[in-house]
Amino acid sequence: MTSIGNGLKNYISNQFESLGSNLVYVAPGKIFDDKGRFSNGGGGHFITTSFTQDDISVLKRGLKNTIVFPANQNPVEIKYKNTKKNTTLVGTTVEFGKYRNFLPSENNGRWFTNEENDKKSEVVVLGYQIAQDVFGDINPLNKKIIINGNNLKVIGIVDKKGSSFGGPDLDSFVFIPIKVSNRIVGNDHIQTISIWAENKEDISNIKEEAKKILLSQNYDKEAFSVFDSSQLLSSINTIITALTVALTGIAAISLVVGGIGIMNIMLVTVSERTKEIGLRKAIGANPNAILLQFLIEAVILSCLGGLIGILLGALGTFAISKFFPAQITLSSILLAFGVSSAVGIIFGVAPARKASKLSPIEALRYE
Amino acid sequence: MTKLSSNKNNSEIILELKDVVKSYNSGGTVFTAIKGANLQIKKGEFVSITGPSGSGKSTLMHIIGLLDNPTSGQVLLEGKDISKLQEHQLANLRNKTLGFVFQQFNLLPKTSALENVTLPLIYSDIPSSKRNDLGIEMLTKVNLLDKLKNTPAQLSGGQQQRVAIARALINNPKIILADEPTGNLDSKSGDEIMEFFHHLNKDEGRTIVFVTHDPDLAKQATRMIVIKDGRIC
Numbered sequence: 001m002t003s004i005g006n007g008l009k010n011y012i013s014n015q016f017e018s019l020g021s022n023l024v025y026v027a028p029g030k031i032f033d034d035k036g037r038f039s040n041g042g043g044g045h046f047i048t049t050s051f052t053q054d055d056i057s058v059l060k061r062g063l064k065n066t067i068v069f070p071a072n073q074n075p076v077e078i079k080y081k082n083t084k085k086n087t088t089l090v091g092t093t094v095e096f097g098k099y100r101n102f103l104p105s106e107n108n109g110r111w112f113t114n115e116e117n118d119k120k121s122e123v124v125v126l127g128y129q130i131a132q133d134v135f136g137d138i139n140p141l142n143k144k145i146i147i148n149g150n151n152l153k154v155i156g157i158v159d160k161k162g163s164s165f166g167g168p169d170l171d172s173f174v175f176i177p178i179k180v181s182n183r184i185v186g187n188d189h190i191q192t193i194s195i196w197a198e199n200k201e202d203i204s205n206i207k208e209e210a211k212k213i214l215l216s217q218n219y220d221k222e223a224f225s226v227f228d229s230s231q232l233l234s235s236i237n238t239i240i241t242a243l244t245v246a247l248t249g250i251a252a253i254s255l256v257v258g259g260i261g262i263m264n265i266m267l268v269t270v271s272e273r274t275k276e277i278g279l280r281k282a283i284g285a286n287p288n289a290i291l292l293q294f295l296i297e298a299v300i301l302s303c304l305g306g307l308i309g310i311l312l313g314a315l316g317t318f319a320i321s322k323f324f325p326a327q328i329t330l331s332s333i334l335l336a337f338g339v340s341s342a343v344g345i346i347f348g349v350a351p352a353r354k355a356s357k358l359s360p361i362e363a364l365r366y367e
Numbered sequence: 368m369t370k371l372s373s374n375k376n377n378s379e380i381i382l383e384l385k386d387v388v389k390s391y392n393s394g395g396t397v398f399t400a401i402k403g404a405n406l407q408i409k410k411g412e413f414v415s416i417t418g419p420s421g422s423g424k425s426t427l428m429h430i431i432g433l434l435d436n437p438t439s440g441q442v443l444l445e446g447k448d449i450s451k452l453q454e455h456q457l458a459n460l461r462n463k464t465l466g467f468v469f470q471q472f473n474l475l476p477k478t479s480a481l482e483n484v485t486l487p488l489i490y491s492d493i494p495s496s497k498r499n500d501l502g503i504e505m506l507t508k509v510n511l512l513d514k515l516k517n518t519p520a521q522l523s524g525g526q527q528q529r530v531a532i533a534r535a536l537i538n539n540p541k542i543i544l545a546d547e548p549t550g551n552l553d554s555k556s557g558d559e560i561m562e563f564f565h566h567l568n569k570d571e572g573r574t575i576v577f578v579t580h581d582p583d584l585a586k587q588a589t590r591m592i593v594i595k596d597g598r599i600c
Contacts, residue, residue, distance in 0.1 A: 276475060279475070280486070280490075281434075283487045284458050284459065284463070286454065286459065287454055287458070288455065289489075360434045364473065
């Protein structure tokens, strides 16, 4: 249970790291409420606002030690030979590749250049998944794909990013120079602005500054959000924590049920071994020795259960890790052992006390 | 001189019962099993307690064995009143001063003869390294050295009782208490057990108290205590 929660948290942190650090995002709509949680009805799915090239210029002038770069996003259909796919066309600049970690690795081509943007060269960089979907085994480099009737040459394939939960599937995006996308989609609206900060410490200042600048550009304060990845991360973590708590609650119920099972088994054991208890007392076992003996037996029993549980959990985690980012941590193993010992002690006390309080004579006579 | 000798006399009385009464309360009716017993057992004695069934001989044995508390009266073990002792102190006395042999043998099943014999040592804080040596010594004494690893199910009744005697002897107790030790044995094995008790009494000077309903066996003891209707005759 906890391994699922932990896995999710780590997975999401990694996701954000792979999207670049020291970044501030400006997106349309109100994404967070005042308490930093995701606000209802917010998010980028119902984009009503868009930014302009003018906003970019003002931000660039207003923010020191930063790199500001725009991106527009439009749904399009891409075509290669007979294969057609719906995807999101991202028009952006050279900086996007560098500062958001989208540069193709060696042998996978390259990101486009400033020159290509200025010349409106018809080149395209494909996300990992869309390249797979459209080209399959064929190497997409230097092939031409058709977007809205334009032939674009594939010059690079981005490494796999993995889909972020609830967020866009970046692997299915295609990236082209912004000036080309403006022409293809017929407008120059900008949907997101990324601001890369030279120093991590400046991020909160930059967020404040960016907000002021955009408000001075006559945007309503509800119309846009300025946030950084840590903010996004903490909001998502809040959700996952709630999820983990719920899962732990379910686990706790099964622990109580299991504990009662152990208590039952131990009570039966004590009755079955009444004669043995009587004998041990007759030959000199004091009540504490008997108590300890049955308590240890209960703990061994529950720890064995814990061990089986950990093995099954590991197997289960392994099985679902194919579809879901679950992972086992040392702390969850220790927790499992700790909890099963505790269950053994808590639910073993009653039977062990019963055993230790038996009268030796009656216990010896017991058949 | 007189003082010294009287001291010696007192120390020879290893166990004494004074006006011991034991009654049970079952479902509102009070049943008195022992109706005022006075008894002295001296060091080195071989005593039998006998009487018809229901006469209270087993109850008496349990009181002597510190397994049961008298309703009134005193039990003195080596001159000490045990009625004020706590449960763990009684357990310690049972462990170190007394050795029990039961009619049903009461060996732990699925446990080897050696482990059965060394069981009392677990409760007397003897290090495990010494336990096995002592256990082997005791099993040699009862002639079962070749059965160390056997479980009770793999032993005959007589052998099981010998394991039980080895267990009773392992802490070098002051008194050996046996409750119908031959009751579950054929006559040949029973005779062997009785012979062994005689040997322990004569050659090692051990104090032995045993309960039997068989008058012939009872007569083998150096002193016979007959109990009828909860009274010592």
